Amino acid sequence: MTLPAPLTGVVPPVCTPLTPDREVDVPSLISLVDHLLEGGVDGLFVLGTSSEAAYLTDRQRRLIVETVVGHVAGGVPVLAGAIDMTTPRVLDHVRYVTDAGADAVVVTAPFYTRTHPAEIARHYRLVAARSPVPVVAYDLPVAVHSKLRAELVLELAAEGTLAGLKDSSGDEGGFRAVVTGARAHPRFSVLTGSELVVDSALALGAHGAVPGLANVDPAGYVRLYRLCREGEWALARAEQERLCALFGMVRVGDGGRMGGSSAALGAFKAALHLRGVIACAAVAAPQIPLSTEEIEGVGKFLAGAGLL
Amino acid sequence: MTLPAPLTGVVPPVCTPLTPDREVDVPSLISLVDHLLEGGVDGLFVLGTSSEAAYLTDRQRRLIVETVVGHVAGGVPVLAGAIDMTTPRVLDHVRYVTDAGADAVVVTAPFYTRTHPAEIARHYRLVAARSPVPVVAYDLPVAVHSKLRAELVLELAAEGTLAGLKDSSGDEGGFRAVVTGARAHPRFSVLTGSELVVDSALALGAHGAVPGLANVDPAGYVRLYRLCREGEWALARAEQERLCALFGMVRVGDGGRMGGSSAALGAFKAALHLRGVIACAAVAAPQIPLSTEEIEGVGKFLAGAGLL
């Protein structure tokens, strides 16, 4: 299907359920997609950071896109990450995921290498020139160690290189500059990657949200989105605060024994397993798994949010 | 061939000559390998950072290993980078490069993801368990944004997980701790990735060096290595200082118009082209190329070092 322009609403970055031996668990992936669609989401983003794309082999990545695209069958747009270090490697992923049916690709700035704004611009232009589908920029400084500046994003929006931005930078001043500047480019979509300030982002004009926690509670984020669109700001704030409390689950494992990625992804997957959505909470190697006690801690957050 | 234990001497990270349309230039790669072997190097490291591994597709990576392994035909050991974000993806590269004949694999800590020492240890153990050849750790915080701590490296050396360390961290205190601690593990090799303090590293007990600038002047680094081994410290210092001056070429392009990777790799390739070793100085996308004036600037550094 053609990507809506602009893309709006709740577009969860879909977790990747794994079997105990760390293969893609296709039935659980389909179950998770159904859970998200039943929650009312407006699109799906596979092979993002919350999908553990950094841990998935090329073979697994292709299987995931094929599975999800085949299952949703055009019901909602499917965006796919093409996460790799630089342009030539990203272009290989663009080919794989679009062959598998992705409706848009999501691309970060170059990483591993010491990059430069001029090289980031060139990167996006080269990717867009070869991609058969729209390109969404992914601003994630915690992973790629550079920031997409608002001026650059707006320049690439104006020339049609980019169809949108997923901003997980946590820099709300820069985010606002893109939102405000993008009003001149009405087909460009500005999405927040935050779990915690979706109401704020929508209030200042964002088009939607891509929160990892929406795997666990898609209906909550969809409700939040609708309340914001209806101008019910007090109710939206209450719903957002409920989701902020639920997000506390990512700190259950973050006591020094593992990295932040393990703690957050482990919690999301434990929650999906406890809710009966996926068969196994395993995370990809070399991440450290949550302990039994930590998984119980995740359960308490679910109970507190009325999800168990 | 079997990797020497410990590996010693000068092991250049081999640049990847490209054609004007950014394909691997196989004849130039063979010419570069001959240039390095004539310089007297003790091994070759392909698919490292100076090889632009971050910019090479899987297809190109395999072609490079096959070409170099086939050409050296066991004359010196060939180490190959298996540079990717996490364990499952690294293991795919390990398979590709060892199928192509690499004698050892060189592996960084996980990157892109927020990692943790316990996950780094697990990563190396999983890679070593599956690799048919020895694993050398690659400490490059400027790229992976975490540091391999001396304690961890020595623990992995003691248990046989790692066969060596290439240290490009610039932290000489930590480097010295590994060198000193590794005396208890006489088959473990500690190599500096620095261009600028090879004499210091060898004086404190390192086994060898992996300097990117050795592409341009392999004979210089081999001479430096031999002077250090002979205890000719004053002559070694003079040779090292000549090479430090030559290394100034990496700043020719580093005036704000491009990233540090472009400036350094562009200078090395321009120098190899000016010296007649490779046919074309092109760097991979999205790097910004050096200008004509900047290439002339590189030539002045070659002339100053007596290499033109």
Place this chain on the structure above:
Amino acid sequence: MTLPAPLTGVVPPVCTPLTPDREVDVPSLISLVDHLLEGGVDGLFVLGTSSEAAYLTDRQRRLIVETVVGHVAGGVPVLAGAIDMTTPRVLDHVRYVTDAGADAVVVTAPFYTRTHPAEIARHYRLVAARSPVPVVAYDLPVAVHSKLRAELVLELAAEGTLAGLKDSSGDEGGFRAVVTGARAHPRFSVLTGSELVVDSALALGAHGAVPGLANVDPAGYVRLYRLCREGEWALARAEQERLCALFGMVRVGDGGRMGGSSAALGAFKAALHLRGVIACAAVAAPQIPLSTEEIEGVGKFLAGAGLL
């Protein structure tokens, strides 16, 4: 006067007008204070980052507090920064500024030294134990290179160590956690230091704002604050966006010739001079001054915002 608990509203960090030979320009300081009071602000914060506290000698700092406290004569509360590296030095400043009449002190985490959450907690407890007035924490990672974690702030709020937080961290997730958690401590004040997302901060429950740009347009921020309090979110957003556009003045000098502090403080002072509030736009040494062309550029931002 006693600090309101909680402190609410617009509390500008007061710029420090200097003479051409870099002494405190007392008449201009009084003129600036009048300009802010006429704008309707709810308090004044002297000796903060926007006041160039890092550049002021102890003698100058005392003169500023005495001048401002004497002039406002209890009309609004005066908060004073006690900005220094560690507890003993901060305590000296606390004594000086409270002797001079400050109604509260504003204190960062230790800096220059490599600190730790346990040491930050101890720092605030020691300062609060000796301070005759309430202590407000100042979270400014760009200056002190550590972040005040929400859990720590709330713990210090609960025990009465801190009377409030000025958050200039740009981390809206953490800010929201403090705002939400602080509802259990109704006398605790949570203030945003942002110029760009005051509407968002107030919408999620913050008590007020401490925006440097309020020096230039105090009436604008006061209007914004009132619109938010009245629930006029669409009008508030429009006012905030006008102020965001005005804030663009900080980038006039930020083209690589000077540091970010010089560019921002130079622009605020140039604007105050162009508006006729202060006699001289000089910034303290070693900051690089704006050029004549750059000052004209600042004037265009004023004109665009209807302030010239």
Place this chain on the structure above:
Amino acid sequence: MTLPAPLTGVVPPVCTPLTPDREVDVPSLISLVDHLLEGGVDGLFVLGTSSEAAYLTDRQRRLIVETVVGHVAGGVPVLAGAIDMTTPRVLDHVRYVTDAGADAVVVTAPFYTRTHPAEIARHYRLVAARSPVPVVAYDLPVAVHSKLRAELVLELAAEGTLAGLKDSSGDEGGFRAVVTGARAHPRFSVLTGSELVVDSALALGAHGAVPGLANVDPAGYVRLYRLCREGEWALARAEQERLCALFGMVRVGDGGRMGGSSAALGAFKAALHLRGVIACAAVAAPQIPLSTEEIEGVGKFLAGAGLL
């Protein structure tokens, strides 16, 4: 006395003994100075980072300089740190410490503020223009969060602004560039601040060392310096490695319970107390003190180095 040009040898950054109530312990300070002079040091550096300058009030700083200058009575040069955020505040310290008799001042780049190379240059030029004694630059990125670039240091050396550099950056490539470049300025002194690579620094041409650990074992560093000067590199390496092992004491407290500054300074002071040099091992607030077990751990390092 006049500072030697260039300054050479071992110049310890003198720890500041404190009483249990955190006042300067003058008798212990004199005892420590005697201990250092008996060890054969070539100068003393007070009010540096290892002196806890960041934690000392102005009153305490003055007392320390007066005490040390008075006690050494011209026997060796006394350098004093003038550690503060920016030029005007640094100039106040320059006045205090030179009034108290310091033979040189040691000055970092501006910190707390977001600075720029042009502002750093201006800073040193303004300080040098007003200082009655020579100015030594102090490169300490871990504290000030910017790096003094070799080009800038050499420019300031050439024009006579700087008399020397204390390099605690850990960047040996940059250090070597200054050492090599400074041969054109024969009165300029290049000193390493490292404890761990003094032999390497001297081998490549440095004039001396300013190691914090020399408080604990001044005779060891003096011996190391002499061995290097005599070209006894193998013996020098053995002495350096003994000192590297002794330096392990800084990790005794570095297990997550306190900051790195507390762990290192606490260990140095515990060692001085255990060796009978100072009366009390207290560190300044808000640093966390070592536990009894940790102090025993420090003792084991002393015993291992033959110092108990």
